[in-house]
Amino acid sequence: xxxxxxxxxxxxxxxxxxxxxxxxxxSKYDILNPRRIEPTEILEQERVRDASGRLGFTPExxxxxxxxxxxxxxLASALVESLRKQGVVVMSTAEALRKLDIAREVAWTLIRPxxxxxxxxxxxxxxxxxxFIYVPPGVKVRTPIYTCLLITRGMTAQLLHNIIYVAxxxxxxxxxxxxxxxxxAEALHIGVSEFFxxxxxxxxFAMIHAWSKGAVVRPRTAVKVAEGGxxxxxxxxxxxxxxxxxxxxxxxxxxxxxxxxxxISGEGEGVYDxxxxxxxxxxxxxxxxxxxxxxxxxxxxxARAEIVGESGPSKGHIECMGLILSDTAYISTVPLLDSRNPxxxxxxxxxxxxxxxxxxxxxxxxxxxxxxxxxxxxxxxLSVEAPDLPPQVKLSVDRVTELISxxxxx
Amino acid sequence: MGSEVLRVxxxxxxxxxxxxxxxxxLSVGAGELHIVMGPNASGKxxxxxxxxxxxPYEVRSGKVMLAGEDITNYPLHERVEKGLVLAYQNPxxxxxxxxSEILKWLRRKFDLDPSxxxxxxxxxxxxxxxxxxxxxxxxxxxxxxLETYLTLSIMPKVALLDEPDSGVxxxxxxxxxxxxxxxxxxxxxxxxxxxSTHMLNLVRPLTNTAHLIFKGRLxxxxxxxxxxxxxxxxxxEGAAKALGRWS
Numbered sequence: 001x002x003x004x005x006x007x008x009x010x011x012x013x014x015x016x017x018x019x020x021x022x023x024x025x026x027s028k029y030d031i032l033n034p035r036r037i038e039p040t041e042i043l044e045q046e047r048v049r050d051a052s053g054r055l056g057f058t059p060e061x062x063x064x065x066x067x068x069x070x071x072x073x074x075l076a077s078a079l080v081e082s083l084r085k086q087g088v089v090v091m092s093t094a095e096a097l098r099k100l101d102i103a104r105e106v107a108w109t110l111i112r113p114x115x116x117x118x119x120x121x122x123x124x125x126x127x128x129x130x131x132f133i134y135v136p137p138g139v140k141v142r143t144p145i146y147t148c149l150l151i152t153r154g155m156t157a158q159l160l161h162n163i164i165y166v167a168x169x170x171x172x173x174x175x176x177x178x179x180x181x182x183x184x185a186e187a188l189h190i191g192v193s194e195f196f197x198x199x200x201x202x203x204x205f206a207m208i209h210a211w212s213k214g215a216v217v218r219p220r221t222a223v224k225v226a227e228g229g230x231x232x233x234x235x236x237x238x239x240x241x242x243x244x245x246x247x248x249x250x251x252x253x254x255x256x257x258x259x260x261x262x263x264i265s266g267e268g269e270g271v272y273d274x275x276x277x278x279x280x281x282x283x284x285x286x287x288x289x290x291x292x293x294x295x296x297x298x299x300x301x302x303a304r305a306e307i308v309g310e311s312g313p314s315k316g317h318i319e320c321m322g323l324i325l326s327d328t329a330y331i332s333t334v335p336l337l338d339s340r341n342p343x344x345x346x347x348x349x350x351x352x353x354x355x356x357x358x359x360x361x362x363x364x365x366x367x368x369x370x371x372x373x374x375x376x377x378x379x380x381x382l383s384v385e386a387p388d389l390p391p392q393v394k395l396s397v398d399r400v401t402e403l404i405s406x407x408x409x410x
Numbered sequence: 411m412g413s414e415v416l417r418v419x420x421x422x423x424x425x426x427x428x429x430x431x432x433x434x435x436l437s438v439g440a441g442e443l444h445i446v447m448g449p450n451a452s453g454k455x456x457x458x459x460x461x462x463x464x465x466p467y468e469v470r471s472g473k474v475m476l477a478g479e480d481i482t483n484y485p486l487h488e489r490v491e492k493g494l495v496l497a498y499q500n501p502x503x504x505x506x507x508x509x510s511e512i513l514k515w516l517r518r519k520f521d522l523d524p525s526x527x528x529x530x531x532x533x534x535x536x537x538x539x540x541x542x543x544x545x546x547x548x549x550x551x552x553x554x555x556l557e558t559y560l561t562l563s564i565m566p567k568v569a570l571l572d573e574p575d576s577g578v579x580x581x582x583x584x585x586x587x588x589x590x591x592x593x594x595x596x597x598x599x600x601x602x603x604x605x606s607t608h609m610l611n612l613v614r615p616l617t618n619t620a621h622l623i624f625k626g627r628l629x630x631x632x633x634x635x636x637x638x639x640x641x642x643x644x645x646x647e648g649a650a651k652a653l654g655r656w657s
Binding site for chain 2: 365372376382383
């Protein structure tokens with residue numbers, strides 16, 4: 001049931017472009033009449049295996065995933081039952097909004113439906129597809145909760161609204177993979193995600209994207225971290241894409257902290273406009289934003305990062321590195337430090353370059369072929385120390401890093 | 411002299427189109443240690459780099475033979491596969507590339523002898539460097555010990571060591587010397603460029619052969635005792651004059 005005022009505002013925003021990234025004509029996609037398909041046996045489909053395999057997710061991971069969305073169909077797994085014993089809820093957002101007060105209380109509070117045309121379309125036509133995850137106070141879920149958002153049909157518009165609520169003192173690790181079957185498929189993916197991290201709680205969120213040359217991707221993410229809470233995000237994209245634009249925003253309360261990592265590997269003629277923003281709203285809060293950006297072929301990568309120092313003492317650091325692998329690729333880093341408090345200490349470092357000839361030659365002097373040397377250097381460049389990542393999640397990340405470095409010949 | 415393993419024959423050596431060394435002849439037998447000396451910028455690194463096949467150093471005329479095979483036109487990494495490896499004087503730093511990762515790769519690629527590499531690692535005190543980024547933030551001693559390890563661990567036919575003792579504390583020099591001894595014992599031939607009197611004295615029991623490069627020429631190849639004491643006493647130019655190779 002849509003809120004009348006929000007719906008009205010959203011309708012007015014249907015033509016409102018985002019401030020960043022290329023504008024998209026949403027009428028190309030079937031956003032008004034999404035077709036429903038039956039989920040029966042869908043996980044056995046070859047195209048699903050193709051899409052999930054490209055994420056570094058094994059069939060085993062997909063079978064056990066807490067939430068799988070294929071086009072418009074949603075499947076839950078046996079894992080959901082075992083999580084339920086701890087009071088953890090994993091269900092579709094639509095179902096959560098029907099059944100749970102907490103879902104109704106928090107939905108659409110961090111991201112306004114009239115933010116831009118993509119959020120507006122999701123609010124109006126998305127039918128609240130997407131996942132809702134709730135972790136009760138004090139419950140620490142060690143096993144990563146995998147969620148898969150897959151597209152297997154061309155011209156599909158996947159409009160999702162995801163909510164994660166980690167209550168006070170709780171902990172959770174969520175891994176979301178978004179992918180498409182077929183390297184040329186055209187599709188639209190919009191994921192509106194609202195995450196709530198309670199007092200002293202911790203959420204580690206890893207997201208891996210593997211799209212296609214025709215994919216238009218517009219994730220919209222906002223995170224609120226309460227006092228003493230911690231939010232860690234690890235985002236990777238390593239495929240071709242038509243265009244991707246995303247600028248997640250994290251707001252930190254007193255003594256809350258965040259580490260936001262992004263690994264962008266641009267290829268083809270794709271536009272990758274990806275950023276992270278953190279607002280140090282509470283005293284004692286801290287944020288680090290670390291990105292590694294690769295660009296080859298004719299790809300264009302814009303790496304944005306912003307830290308706003310509203311209160312102090314607080315600390316923020318941005319580290320933004322780019323590696324250009326071809327003469328026709330482009331990388332731009334846009335770090336922004338915005339201090340409104342003299343007790344906020346904000347720093348940034350940024351560098352863009354190519355693979356050093358001296359490094360290549362050195363490795364070849366130890367027996368590496370040029371191809372092997374390049375792969376090793378790229379893997380090193382992408383290796384970001386992220387101590388919060390659980391070992392199982394690190395395995396998925398390592399698999400993808402390996403894939404990126406093995407095809408990183410500019 | 412053991413059977414000849416490396417031969418440089420009548421080689422003119424160029425860097426970026428400019429001739430740096432002319433008419434170089436050099437012959438190294440199996441399991442031998444050869445010392446190469448010369449003043450700064452005389453062409454020592456150029457000689458080693460050209461033999462190893464590092465660009466932009468090139469042998470334009472003449473030949474480089476390894477165990478009887480002409481490798482003059484082989485690319486760098488193929489020379490390594492054939493058993494010719496260069497230890498850099500100043501290896502570059504790598505962020506994010508772990509030492510352990512390189513060692514794992516070397517083990518896979520070259521089917522390393524575990525007892526040799528283990529002894530070598532112990533001598534050069536490598537274990538504590540395994541989790542570090544390759545050469546990143548390492549001290550002079552750590553860099554040189556690691557570079558020596560990476561070069562010798564594959565047990566090449568010929569190891570070209572470019573000043574492994576420069577900028578290194580005495581303890582590390584001692585470790586590097588022990589590593590060279592172990593390699594020689596296993597039949598590795600070593601061509602060692604050094605400036606230091608300390609190293610020259612330490613290696614004396616291990617070798618009879620030294621070479622002197624001066625003003626773009628290899629002006630002396632012969633007995634250690636004929637040239638090293640002369641260089642220590644009179645300097646490079648004095649030694650060249652005394653040897654009648656410079657007027």
